[in-house]
Amino acid sequence: MTAEFVELIADHRAHLELRLASVAAQLDAIRDARSGANDDDEHDPEGATLSTEWSRAEGQRTDAVRTLGELDAALSRLAAGTYGTCASCGDAIPLERLRLLPAATLCVPCASRV
Numbered sequence: 001m002t003a004e005f006v007e008l009i010a011d012h013r014a015h016l017e018l019r020l021a022s023v024a025a026q027l028d029a030i031r032d033a034r035s036g037a038n039d040d041d042e043h044d045p046e047g048a049t050l051s052t053e054w055s056r057a058e059g060q061r062t063d064a065v066r067t068l069g070e071l072d073a074a075l076s077r078l079a080a081g082t083y084g085t086c087a088s089c090g091d092a093i094p095l096e097r098l099r100l101l102p103a104a105t106l107c108v109p110c111a112s113r114v
């Protein structure tokens with residue numbers, strides 16, 4: 001089981017790294033566009049759009065960084081032999097769930113209570 005999930009988590013990580021790189025490029029592009037635009041967001045329609053895009057890209061970046069951290073924590077649990085154990089009730093998390101959500105720390109009943 002460990003080898004399967006090490007590989008799965010590595011796959012997810014690789015995807016996230018790509019997403020982070022593309023979001024970083026978007027943020028750079030927005031920053032460039034902004035520096036050429038009027039800073040007065042409230043009265044400049046283009047500035048307001050750039051602000052919205054910035055927030056969206058920044059949100060995606062935050063999500064990707066957080067998920068990377070969760071995947072790293074999952075790798076630590078794999079190394080420690082505690083991977084796949086529900087952090088709340090201590091039951092085994094079904095493999096099907098882990099295959100979909102390799103960073104999952106809760107079994108389905110516990111996750112649905114949160």
Ligand SMILES: [Zn+2]
Nearest residue numbers: 086089107110
């Ligand atoms: Zn549980």
